[in-house]
Amino acid sequence: MTWTLALRLLAREWRSGELRLLTLALAIAITASCAVGFFTDRVERALLRQATTFLGADLALQSAHPSQLDLRRQARNAGLSYSEQQRFSTMVSAEGETLLVSVKAVDSAYPLRGDLRLSRDIQAQPFSQRGAPATGTLWAEPRVLQGLNASPEQPLTLGISQFTLGALIVNEPDRGGGLISLRPRLIINLDDLPDTRLVQPGSRVTYRYLFSGDAAAIQQLRDWLTPQLRPGERLLDVRQENPSIGGTMERARRYINLSGLLAVSMAAIAIAMAARRYTRRHYDTAALLRCLGQSQGRIMRLFCIQLLVAGTLATLLGIALGWLAQWGLVALLGELLQIELPPGGWRPALTGAATGLLILLATALPPLLQLASVSPLRVLRRELAPIAPASTLIYGLAISVAIGLLWLYSGDYSLAILLGGGSVAGTALLAGLGWLLLRLVGRIPGPLPWRLALKNLYRHPRASLTQLTAFGLTLAAMALILVVRTDLVRDWQAQLPEDAPNHFLINIQPWEVDLLKDFLLQSDVRHSGIHPMIRGRLSHINGKPAAEQIPPDAPGRRGIRRELNLSWSADLAPDNRIEAGRWWQPQDYGRPYISLEAKLAKDLGVTLGDQLRFSFGDRQIDAEILSLRSLDWSSLRPNFFVIFAPGSLADLPATSITSFYLPASRGPWLRQLVQQFPTLTLLEVAPLLENLRAVVAQVSLAAEYVLFFVLAAGITVLFAGLANSIDERLRESALLRTLGAGSTLIRRMLSIEFLLLGALSGLLAALLAQAGIFALYQLLQLAPRFHLLLWISAPLVGALLVWLAGRLATERILHQAPIALLRDHQD
Amino acid sequence: MTSLSSSSATPILRARQLGKRVNARSGTLTILSGVELVVNPGESVAILGASGSGKSTLLGLLAGLDTESDGEVELNGISLKGLNEDQRAEVRADGVGFVFQSFQLLPALTALENVLLPLELSGYGAAQSQASRLLQAVGLSGREDHYPRQLSGGEQQRVAIARAFASQPKILFADEPTGNLDSHTGEAIIQLLFDLNRREHTTLVLVTHDAQLAARCQRRLQLVSGQLETLA
């Protein structure tokens, strides 16, 4: 019975507009959090998928020997796609010419992720391919034919088998091994491998077991595999395989999480405000119901049911809108990037709903409980209002619930803690400063509307301060998201400038270096310097075998497992930075000094002054670490983990490497280059660059879209906050009008009030956002800066927004007769 | 102490040695003390007094909206002493109606819905016709769908009166029902209140500072320095 009555009352309240603000705030809040959630979910998956193309899978087990586990069955049981590969280096020959190549034998599931692009011949249009080459055929990079001086029709011999060329490889998604793989690639069918007799016991073969599919199942598989890894086996994922993509994704995820946290926190404030207003406006109803003989329990139930039903409706509406918003995003991103976004999961909807309802309960229940305790005597004595719980307490509660939920949801503890602590400190700071500001501004004399406006702000100091704080927090969140987005996108784009090197030249012989330099100069092609390169293996650390010092599964293993590309140089590359120690001077030349990449040094557990022994074939060189460098792997210049002082490797055979940018329009020049320097190997990294650019473009767009929802949530807070005080303001202006004030005066007064409130909030917001920038940029790996524009625009935009929202809310009523106002808002 | 009862039937309302003190800033303020009152079913009683003499306070105590400092109130044969808020609400639910100076209509409900509310609260689902009959009786047929803000003060008070009678109360408390109305409208409202009262055989306890209005009641009492005195 209570239910039907509650529903009937709810319907009436809805019709009369009483519940609309609360429902709207809630719906917008849930829309925002759902959209951010859906969006994070989908875009993150899309990004991850884009990035997984670098690995060709979501997860890979790499092993030096065949795995003992039945991985195929494991994958099938988990509903994952599965593929196997074997990789090794060998010689390929054609009519007496031989070439060292890197062979990849694949099965019919290849590639699990990414787009393998082949072409019939060099001139033909590339096409996408899935599966392995037909048995007896192989796919080869064009430089294999170049290197062999062979025509496409010639049979190629691998081991004891003969193959014909099926197609040329244009882009191989899982190129692996960093940006450049030195040996030209051949792909054959795994079924053909036994016949070649290339793989014998003791051959150096790398086995790869690849998995893709549902993220949760992948995680489970990872958890299952990790404890079973044996020596020589390791798990690969995108982050390890490609630090630059991993870094971009990590920051993107952080940013999106940050946006989600802020959007939901603001939504929480909006809900809390609307709930407060709702309860305040229902004191009379509660008192009357008490008078009419209703028990406290029943009144509670009546209101709770109404709130819950309204909340549920708002939630459904919010989820629907969030879903729609997400489709908008897909249309937008899909068209722009021509990539397929995976379908959204249900989790964001559930999380959004849970978030909205929990925040509603947490923030609306305390004031609602007061409704039951309203004295029935209020019908006789108006001033009997229950003591409201402190608004800061309610807002604090709202934010804590929001942050707690997102903590659970995103698992980004450091961000949640930073934001939670930040908003508590920020609230205290804003309340204190706001109070000071109000007092300061109050001293400024002015004409009547100004004085009246100030009086209004002072008459309810707590309400004004609450608004100032809430608006300040909101504007700060909006500003923060805007600034962070701008800085992030700028940073990302700086990594991949338009003229980023898109070609590598390797195998440059010592006598060709000067000729090549001249040729590039004459052709007006800018290159990133010609660097000597020599491959060597790190064998000993401080005189002890490195393999004994680094545990098999430690990250430092990557430094000793395979040959490293080493170099020497007199100058420090522009994108390298000395982190410790010193760069060498001319008097150090010829001495066995090295500069080591800082991260590798950390993984190896070595530091300045330690001795590393490198072996180059049968030559051994002991070198001392003179400096540690950080470098930018995403710059697409040749970069080296280990650089020797000039002269210390002088008598070792080395070739050189360079990279350069060539616009697509100058393609024919490449033929000239190859004719002039026939022994050089040319690598095109344009497809890889495009892939990187796609990730950056996607992430940037994502950032923009998320920003929109943060702004929407922020504007809801402004509206809810203003609505809370609008009754009071209207009543006062109605009174002024009955006292003979013209509507111009009142409009001016209200405008000044809103502008002042907005400008002061904006000022406080700038302060808080700037502080937030300093705190957050650590997490986002950005260099914090002072944003002058923020300090100028925040007060202006704040004033404009609050003024606009306030005037929108008051304008309609300004045209009504004051008596209507007095009657409508009597108490 | 003079007994203020006038008849021997079982009283519907009785106050014994009723007192109310509140803690004000300057110490304890005694608003009422030793109030004695007996009201029989069907009676109409006016309580007069200057503004601030404690009329509303007394009404609140009599209707069980407030707790007494001394003495006891018996409403509908039930002593309110020692009852908690909810138990007193239960007593009110069973046959007590109110009309207030400030109307107290719910702004979110239409005129009809306001009248319907007490019926719905006590579980009469399909009371629509009864409510509109009542609205008709107070002269507001055709205004059912109007919200309080669309009605004049007098019309709002008519809705409030219709609402008060909707639950067929045995006793009706009215606190300055014409206080917010001009004298002409007030006159009409009072006429309505007494007509309905007579028709429904309701007991009426009316608080007012208006002697003319009080004159229409069967009995008139006056609050003077916290005590009730019978007026001739």
Ligand SMILES: Nc1ncnc2c1ncn2[C@@H]1O[C@H](COP(=O)(O)OP(=O)(O)O)[C@@H](O)[C@H]1O
């Ligand atoms: N809770 C209270 N606290 C302080 N003073 C009160 C309280 N309740 C009533 N009073 C005072 O008691 C006196 C009587 O009030 P009230 O019953 O409203 O008078 P009336 O209705 O006759 O105008 C007034 O002076 C009022 O200020």
Ligand SMILES: [Mg+2]
């Ligand atoms: Mg009074």
